[in-house]
Structures are given as C-alpha cells and as structure tokens.
Amino acid sequence: MSLGPYAEPTPVRKGDALTQLHGVVPPVCTPLTPERELDVLSLERLAAFLIEAGMHGLFVTGSTGEVAFLPDETRYRALEVVAGVAAGQVPVLAGIIDTTTPRVIEHAKASKAADALVATAPFYAPTAPSEFAGHFRAIRAAVDLPLVAYDIPVSVGNKLPTDVVLELAEDGTFAALKDSSGDLDGLRAVLERTDSLVCFSGSETLADLGLFIGAHGLVPGIGNVDPHGYLRLYEAAQRGDWATAKTEQLRLRRLFEMIYVGDARGMGRYSSAIGAFKEGLVARGVITGGTTSEPMIPLNDTERAAVRRHLAEAGLL
C-alpha cells in the first residue's frame, strides 16, 4: 500500500475520508462540567488545539473519550461540536460503541456528521467469531460512511481474528482498522496480507513499532496532552528516521507514566489514566476542569500534582 509522499492535512470531502485517513488521529477527551454535563467550550478549545497542532484527524467518542460513560445525547452532541470545529479541515471519526448490532446501528444513524464510524466486535452477549462478519456488514449497510474496525479485546473480550479482518477489508466493509489489541504480530499479519486497509496503532508506548511495521497512523490517548510529540514521532517515521522516532517515543513513554498516578489508591487504571489526561489538559490551559464520569474515582491533590510534574519533566508546562 502506498500512501504517497507525506502531505500536510488538507480539507476532505465526505467520501474522500478513506484516502485521507492516516497520520495522528487522537481519541479526543470529552471535557465535563463539575455537574458532569458536556463542557462544550472546553471541547471546542480541545478540538481547535489538536487541529492547530497538526493532527490528521480527530476520533470522538472513543474509549479515551469516555464513550462507555456518556449517555447517547452527550455522545451525539460531542460529535456535533467537534465536527463543527473541524469544519472539513480534518476527518472526524466517531466511535459507535455498543453491545450488539441493533444498538450500534442506532448510534451509526445518529452519527452522520462523522466522516467515518468506528465499531467494535459485539460484547456483553457471548458472540462467536463466526458472527462478527454479519455484525460489521449490517452496520456498514445501515449508513453510507466508511467503517473502521476497532480491535480492543481488553474491552470486548475477543480479538478480531486476522481472517475476519481480511475478509471484511477485501469486500469493502472495513476501510480501516484501529488496533488496540497490543498484538503487533497480528497487526503485522494484516499489513502483510492486504493493501485495502488503513491501519492505525492504538498504542501510546509502542507507536514507533507500529509505524515501523507499516501502520499508516496512530490513535494515542495521550496525544490529547502532547499532540506535537506524536506528530514529530510520526513525521520522523515517515522520513525513515527511526532514531528520531525512537527518541521521541522514549520521551513520550516517560510522559505516559502519568497514567499510573492513581495506582497507590487502588483505583481502576481507567480512572487514573483518563483523570491524568484531563488534568494534563487543564494544566496546559486547554480545558477548564478535569471532572471524569461516574463511577471513576477523581484524582486527589497529590495525584494532580504528580501529573503536573510529569508535564514539567516532558517540557510541556
């Protein structure tokens, strides 16, 4: 697969999203007010911040965007806000995350402001790989937007089998793959076997390796906080300058340790990570407050201070 020479992001029209899909596409955080309503102004500022930083696309209502915590109306409003800011400058991907086909299709129909839709395998209801193809084909058939497969076994309990991914790439169901499985061997197998799929690595800490094996882009959660770092990493990789890519990755790995600030209190990893990303955005002046959704445990003062130390060490304050 050739993506051609690396190019600055240019405005896309609907339908062009597939050919434009590449580069750094952070999963946008969803800022909340202290009452846990959508903080629209903060979300607008965050989207603008990311676009100005050179991001090649924005992924709203992904796992980092607390999609699993957001009521439907908040999800759709977040997409609308970000699509309004993007205004065609970069493609906007929308996570349509729900348990099974009929519920996912409802989200798909409500997400037509997106340039592409991102869906996982079914979860909660035990489903077999033999049923995944039908799931994704029905979603693709329901709405005329490119579909991105979201492979995230830690959340859904199943890895997307390579042969299912390839079958659905070849028949046009999938335009792209977001691989959050951590299985670089599997991602490499996909990249070896098809030219019909844009592949994104969801790893923050092995992003350089994902690009080294041929992935076309990155979806790093901590890219909310340091988009410029991931852009440098991506651009170095595009040039084949692996030493620079690796050096940048090592810096970002240290920054990423901020997600462990809550470990000592035994909170969930997600509470700690999302809390840290949001606190980082507050510290950088992008969003107003770091409120996270229930039942996540909020960071305390000590933990927030630790986040700021990580930012300072990374030269971001």
Add this chain to the structure above:
Amino acid sequence: MSLGPYAEPTPVRKGDALTQLHGVVPPVCTPLTPERELDVLSLERLAAFLIEAGMHGLFVTGSTGEVAFLPDETRYRALEVVAGVAAGQVPVLAGIIDTTTPRVIEHAKASKAADALVATAPFYAPTAPSEFAGHFRAIRAAVDLPLVAYDIPVSVGNKLPTDVVLELAEDGTFAALKDSSGDLDGLRAVLERTDSLVCFSGSETLADLGLFIGAHGLVPGIGNVDPHGYLRLYEAAQRGDWATAKTEQLRLRRLFEMIYVGDARGMGRYSSAIGAFKEGLVARGVITGGTTSEPMIPLNDTERAAVRRHLAEAGLL
C-alpha cells in the same frame, strides 16, 4: 436466614417487592417479529403463560431477554408489556444493563414500571472493584426501587467480590443478588455472612445445588420453556425433599442440552441457546416465531427439529 413457610405468590405492592422476592423468576424471552420488531402479542402470551405456571416473578430485559441486543425503546416497551400483564400479581424485575453508571441510570429512570431493577458491574471500560460500590450506590440513589446485583463475570469480565456484595447488602444498596457466576463457593460465602440479601441462582443445571446451599430463588433461562419443571424443583427443595429436587434437576439438565443444537455449525453459544428457547416456545404454542436479534445466526430446519425432539423427550409436546 428464614423466609418463613413457603407461600403461593400473592399480589405485591411497590415497596413490598423485597419481602416478596423469592422462588422461580424466569428471565423472560423477548419475542420478535420476522422484521425484528417487538412481538407484543407473543410477549403478552408468554408473560401470561409464565404467571399461570406459578412463577413467583418475571425478569424482563435480562441476558436471556436479549437485553444487549434491544434498542432502548424496545427494552422499555417490553417492560411495559410484561408489567401490564403481571398487573401486580407477581413482581416484575427489569434488567438495566449498560456499560457504566450514567448510562445505567438512564435505563433506571426509564424503568419505573418495574418492581425492582437488576444491574451489573460496569463493563467495556476497565473498572476496578474499588469502583463498584460507587457505581451501585449511585444507581440505587437515582431511583427509588429495590436494586438487585447481577453477578455475571462471563459478560462483564469481573466477579463481584464477596466483600463488596456484603457491604452493599448491609447498607441497603442491594436488596437481592442474582448469581450467574457459576461460583457456588462464593454464593455460599455470601449466604453464610448476611441475612440481608435475597439470593437467586442463575444456573439452569445446578439449581438444586443453589437451593441446597440456601439460595432463595432461581432465574433459569430455560424456565421460559418449562416453568413447571423448575417450580416442581423449587417446591421439592422448599419441603427438603432433595431426592425429588435432584430427579427433577436431572430431567431439566437433559432438556437443557437443547442449547447445543447449533454447535455443529460453530455459531455462538448464545445464538444456539436463545434460538432454542424461542423455538421451544413456538413449539409449545406460546409465541409466534423464533426470530432472534442480529448478529445471532438463526437456527436452521435441522436444528429446530432437534429442539422439538428435546421437548418431546422431556414430555413437553
């Protein structure tokens, strides 16, 4: 813990549900039309069939009720239909199954026609046991209905820890527990340590063991198809007639093998089981059609015939 002498179900008023909660409470199937709309007439007939069979309660929009496949409006309509048929004769429990607290609370608020609400631990978003208490307390605080903890690690990826269950039983958050974990040792630990929780076993095949260790009721999926069998099992156990309970259980274990009819085709276990339950209800003249939700694979003629053979062998045709 004493539930007092075994009594025929009597009409409950809201608020009495806790003291009334016991016995056989099948997770009601959700009949669908061939177009996969709610088949209201069939659902009414099914609810009436189960009440007439002596069920002590009805659990709508549970896993067997395809809750993970139903759009919100279908979920709420199913509850309304069943509550209308029940009309206070037996308590109606409603599954409010979703990924995290804010989304579950939305379902809770839309399910006030229920006599009790049934909620799981969070899923999809990685959540720690330290966050479960906040999750359930927020749900309980949002709606004034008894809350039933639904322990189903196969779907949500976490077992509810015994100490969390006990803490939330003692403080009044949980009125009851539906244990679908398969962990009889854990259920026994809960029963040993509290008198404040009504405990249901979700097992079809070890229901006698659940009652033997002191569970107060059963939530058997195949109870849709053979409610009388589970009633006999439950009543024998209430009398301490374990030989009869065991004999009935062995008969029901053979019947339950109908859930494997689809295995040879490699469909998911859920497709096979829900398809078999619905086909069993069609064969017994209770509902009109056996359509299941997407992406479940429908049973074929051979598999439907196999379901009927199971029913015939169990004396149900």
Add this chain to the structure above:
Amino acid sequence: MSLGPYAEPTPVRKGDALTQLHGVVPPVCTPLTPERELDVLSLERLAAFLIEAGMHGLFVTGSTGEVAFLPDETRYRALEVVAGVAAGQVPVLAGIIDTTTPRVIEHAKASKAADALVATAPFYAPTAPSEFAGHFRAIRAAVDLPLVAYDIPVSVGNKLPTDVVLELAEDGTFAALKDSSGDLDGLRAVLERTDSLVCFSGSETLADLGLFIGAHGLVPGIGNVDPHGYLRLYEAAQRGDWATAKTEQLRLRRLFEMIYVGDARGMGRYSSAIGAFKEGLVARGVITGGTTSEPMIPLNDTERAAVRRHLAEAGLL
C-alpha cells in the same frame, strides 16, 4: 453406578483397588525437617493418624503433599513410608505429577508401591485436548496399576474435556477421576454419562455438593487436619442425611478459612494454605514441625497463632 452398601475400609489386595476406591482419601501432607528433608517419623505418625481416623485411602504426593516441590527421591520415599504404614489396610494413591508423558512414566515406574496412580494432563508445554488421550493411554500402558485422572486446570491450564474423560473411562484407561476443577456442572455431566468411573471431589468447601450429585468420595486437603469431620460429612451423605452433611460442611468451611492467614502479607495462596495445614497438624500433635518447601514463605508467629484460633473454634484443640 452402585458401590454397594457403605462398608468400613477393609484390607485391599493389589487389583482390588478399583472396587475399593471410595470415601474420604485425604491428600497427605509431606512433613519436612527444618533442613527441608523428609521427616519420616512425622509422616508415619500422620499416616497412622489418618488411617485410625477412618480414612478410606491415602493420596501421597498430591498437590497438598507439595509434590511440585519435592525432588524425585523424596517423592518416592514418601510413598514408601506411607505404603508401609498403610500395609494394605487402605489403598494408597500416588501422584505422578510431571510435565509430559515420558517424565510422568518415569514416576509411574518408580511408584509401584502404590495401589493406584494419579496423573494430570500435560502442562508447561502447550498441549491440545486432542493429545490428552495418547498421554493417559501411554501412562496406563506403562505400569499395571489403576490410573486416576487428576483434573486440576488451575495448575495445568486445561480442563479435561468431558468427552475425553468418558472415552478413557469406557476403554478402561481411567479407573477414577479426582476433580479439582471446581466445575460441578462438568462433574455432574461425567456422573450422568458413565458407570465406569469412581469420581472424587477435590473440594474442601463444597464436598457436600459433590456427594449430593453422586461423587463417590472426597480428597480434601484440610482432611489432614480434621479427618473426622470429613468422615462424618461423608457418612451422613451416604445415609442420605443431607441436613447433617450440610451442617458438618458449614463447620468445615469455617475451619478452612485458616488458609487465608497469610493473605495480609501478600504471600501466595499455596504458601498460606500448606503452611496452615502443617501448623494445624503440629498444633494437634501429629507432626513435629511446620516447615514448607522453597520458595514458599513460612508463616510467622501471628499467622501460626491465627491457625490455632481456627482449630480452637472448630473444637480441634
């Protein structure tokens, strides 16, 4: 399956072991000197204590016997010592636990003093269920002693599939099954489908349920400490007196909580449990010291005192 009327254990000749195999067969602890050599005198006293308590057999070099920690010569010496004390009064089973067929066969050939051999599925090397039958048949063919299948997925990573167990029961490879899988549903499936297998439950805490569903015997680790309790439980179950069986089980469940004495220090569950069993035997005057194998963490004074409190509460001091 009929085991005939319950009978006091009578001397067995080699070859009779199969028909004699039933009842309470504790997995005998392996007492060690402070230098971690086999404490032969203590092992003799323990074997005599268990036989006098009415145990129907003795299982040496099982998981509770620290088989995975014992050098080969210690294993074989432990068998020799116990077989010498048993002297045909009760059958002696020997665990021949190792990674794969050739290594297990070496143990089998060195364990001819046993009346039956107990082997697991292969472990360490990833092996498929399709290879289990060959494994067990080769072991059975190597030594003319009854073979007991040891189903212990927590240690070997695979559950023995029901169809493999049944196939090997029907063709005479397996004389018995020791089920330490915790899967009562699977054990029940085996019991329903064959009359050719003596089935033991390895559960300390659900032993009554194992017998309720038809198991022929028990292999409880804490039976080292309280053999009389498990004998009462077993005899009550044989009489169909389930209320007594359950009452005894509840008492033994409380006693079994001694295995958690080390939890606060974060040691492994095995260190805590084996340490507690051995300390219990010291407290009851059966063995001399509570030394466990490396790398298990020894109990400290506080933990040893806690073990004694458990014994006192159970009326065993």
Add this chain to the structure above:
Amino acid sequence: MSLGPYAEPTPVRKGDALTQLHGVVPPVCTPLTPERELDVLSLERLAAFLIEAGMHGLFVTGSTGEVAFLPDETRYRALEVVAGVAAGQVPVLAGIIDTTTPRVIEHAKASKAADALVATAPFYAPTAPSEFAGHFRAIRAAVDLPLVAYDIPVSVGNKLPTDVVLELAEDGTFAALKDSSGDLDGLRAVLERTDSLVCFSGSETLADLGLFIGAHGLVPGIGNVDPHGYLRLYEAAQRGDWATAKTEQLRLRRLFEMIYVGDARGMGRYSSAIGAFKEGLVARGVITGGTTSEPMIPLNDTERAAVRRHLAEAGLL
C-alpha cells in the same frame, strides 16, 4: 548499555559468559531416534551446523528443545553433547526447567557443563510474585553460574513483573533475561530502567522489533532451521540498517508459517511447530529423523511435504 562494537564470537571462559552473552542464540532442537532415545550423532551435527552458521551461543533444553518432555538423564546428556561440540567456541546455556525451587536446583547442580543456566518462575503450584525473588535467589546461590530469567507466561501462567526483574538484575541474581512473553512494552520498560541485564527476545516473528527497542540478542526456535537468516537480521540491526532487518524478518515470517502445518488436524500448536522444525532439519540434511516426544502427534506425509514447500520457498533447499 553498550555492548561495544559487534564482534565475531570468540572462545569464552567460564565467568566470561555474561560479557559474551549476546547475538543469536537458538534454542537447540533435541533430535530423537525412532525409539525416542537421544540421537547423539544428529545432535552433534546440529550443534556444529549452528556454530558454523555463526550463532553466538546455543541454548539447550529450552522449550523448543522439548525440555518438558525429556527425562532428566536425557536432558543432562543433551547438554553434555552440545557442550562437547561447542568446546568453548560459543557459550552454552542450559534450561533448568521444573516446577519449583528444589527441583530446579537439582537440575542446576546437574548442569555445570553449561556457561549459564536458564530458569522460569515456578509453575503448577500457585505461586505469587512475592515469592519469585526467593525462588531465583536460591537457584543462583546453589550453583556458581550466571542465571538467565526465562519469562514465558504461556507456559508458567505468570508474567515476571518488571520490578522483580529489575530488583534481581540490580542485585546480581540475573545476568540476562530471555523474554518469551510477547510483551514488547514490558521488555522496553526493563531496557529503559537497567544497564545490568542482557536481554534476549524469544520472538521469531518480531525479532526486528526486539532489536529495535534495544534487545541484545535473539532466541528464535526456527533459528535451528535458518540460522543464517537470523544472523543477517541481527547484523543488519547492529548496523542500524533497519530496512534490511525488516526485509529479512518478513522473509522469516513467511518461513515461520511452517509451524501451522498441523492445524488442520487439530493437533497442539507445539506438536505442529516442533514437528516442523525437526522436519526442516531433516530436509536440510542436518539431523536423521523428525521424531518428537510423546504425547505430541507426529506430522503425516502431507504435513511433511508442506514443511518442505516452505523451505523451498525460503530458498533453503
């Protein structure tokens, strides 16, 4: 960490092994006669073939060497044979694989012909990470040879925690780490945090990525069959020529697909892989026969032909 300029392997004296440990160190297959005895001549030819191919060391009785299937005497004889052929030209590492400390120490004492010993975390007996340090320190103390940590969670059920690895590297217990966990993120964390550990990647298919992140060597099973390929990959990586390293890796990935030849018959992955490696060595004229240990299922004619096709496509016949 600097290993200095890349150097041809030179003779090592005991004690120098640590500084010499790097590069491609294949886990040597253990050729067997049709009667499943050690095929000494074939093993000698294989060791010579690998040394002549430029391997920087040889790892005997590893997982690929069927260590879990070999009786003790065969293990020790295999080490003796390979050490005899190596004769100090390259270091010989010996796997001392067994369930727990005392049994591993027995192997350590019997393996003094090795230049370094390779041990895993305990298995079979449930052991906690808090007990790993004691395990490895006791092994290290028992025999005066460098100790290599073998991180292979698929076999032992536990990942070696990064902090345990680092603690034991800093205190001199571990000289090296063989990472077969597939967790490149964890390996990278180790490499970032210590200069005191030689790190080997056990991956055949992501070897280039292991070297990219800083690993000092490779332990590829299929390196038995194509040592020259892995040497080219390693040397390219040493030069920083990542394009060549990647190209070689892609060729080796295709070759590695030979391990799936047995999948259609449902044999274990290990049977298929070890059978394919041995058949490959037969086809290349290095060893006499492809016999594998029980209970592995032997490759049939079709599967052996498929192995040869893979070799032909890789230009190895």
